[in-house]
Amino acid sequence: MPELPEVETVKRTLNQLVAGKTIRQVSVHLPRIIRRPDDPVLFAEMLRGQTIQDVQRRGKFLRIILNDLVLVSHLRMEGRYGVYPSGEPVEKHTHVIFHFSDGTELRYKDVRQFGTMDLFETDQEWTLPPLCKLGLEPLDESFTYEAFRARIGKRETKIKPLLLNQEYIVGIGNIYVDEALFRAGIHPERTSDSLKPAELRNLHNAIVETLKEAVDAGGSSVKSYVNGQGEMGMFQQRLNVYGRESQPCPRCGLPIAKTVVGGRGTHYCRKCQPLKSKKVRV
Numbered sequence: 136m137p138e139l140p141e142v143e144t145v146k147r148t149l150n151q152l153v154a155g156k157t158i159r160q161v162s163v164h165l166p167r168i169i170r171r172p173d174d175p176v177l178f179a180e181m182l183r184g185q186t187i188q189d190v191q192r193r194g195k196f197l198r199i200i201l202n203d204l205v206l207v208s209h210l211r212m213e214g215r216y217g218v219y220p221s222g223e224p225v226e227k228h229t230h231v232i233f234h235f236s237d238g239t240e241l242r243y244k245d246v247r248q249f250g251t252m253d254l255f256e257t258d259q260e261w262t263l264p265p266l267c268k269l270g271l272e273p274l275d276e277s278f279t280y281e282a283f284r285a286r287i288g289k290r291e292t293k294i295k296p297l298l299l300n301q302e303y304i305v306g307i308g309n310i311y312v313d314e315a316l317f318r319a320g321i322h323p324e325r326t327s328d329s330l331k332p333a334e335l336r337n338l339h340n341a342i343v344e345t346l347k348e349a350v351d352a353g354g355s356s357v358k359s360y361v362n363g364q365g366e367m368g369m370f371q372q373r374l375n376v377y378g379r380e381s382q383p384c385p386r387c388g389l390p391i392a393k394t395v396v397g398g399r400g401t402h403y404c405r406k407c408q409p410l411k412s413k414k415v416r417v
């Protein structure tokens with residue numbers, strides 16, 4: 136599933152490709168991708184004549200800003216966008232096509248069919264699901280150590296599932312949570328109330344650094360991830376633990392361990408991320 140860095144990459148690419156274009160018509164081939172309004176004909180009717188002003192991101196959601204509407208899109212497992220000339224043959228699994236007045240098309244393709252689109256009047260999107268319950272935005276200025284500690288600290292819950300919960304912090308999925316915990320030297324099964332202030336501070340830094348580096352690298356290419364221009368992300372080469380079971384830890388050389396935490400496959404180093412709290416650098 137694309138995480139914050141991949142969605143950020145799609146956002147930037149889409150902005151370059153479709154900002155300023157006006158929607159002439161919309162074809163919906165798989166109605167269940169459209170959740171709001173629940174009538175695909177009305178969805179298409181509302182979008183006709185709207186111009187794409189900007190593409191933004193909140194957590195793993197894309198926000199496509201139109202004249203007086205906002206289209207909230209989640210790619211889920213394998214959703215992806217592409218821009219094509221209108222004559223180009225339509226590939227299999229293309230479920231929604233936005234036809235622009237300039238003869239190009241934005242096509243939404245989704246093999247697994249888990250992606251969603253919700254259309255709102257401007258600003259209404261913040262008061263309703265799916266955006267109304269989202270937690271802290273880790274690359275925003277508001278993601279301070281104090282805000283992080285207030286949201287995450289002092290809970291008897293394991294730290295990994297806590298970081299994956301989008302109501303606490305958005306955008307982090309299974310890849311970047313393992314990477315951030317490795318970077319901070321924290322075992323994924325530690326409970327948040329067992330973390331010392333210095334560890335919590337390290338974790339806050341690790342989350343920001345991991346996500347920023349991945350955004351700079353254009354997102355991860357794990358599991359055939361491709362951005363909106365068809366370019367593969369480059370972050371895969373930089374992963375320290377995720378997908379590296381039995382390979383040497385880049386820090387200490389011991390084999391990377393794999394276990395299951397909160398139902399999710401989890402990669403970590405037994406030595407660098409001990410289950411018992413260790414002495415940490417401040």
Ligand SMILES: [Zn+2]
Binds near residue numbers: 408
């Ligand atoms: Zn290690």
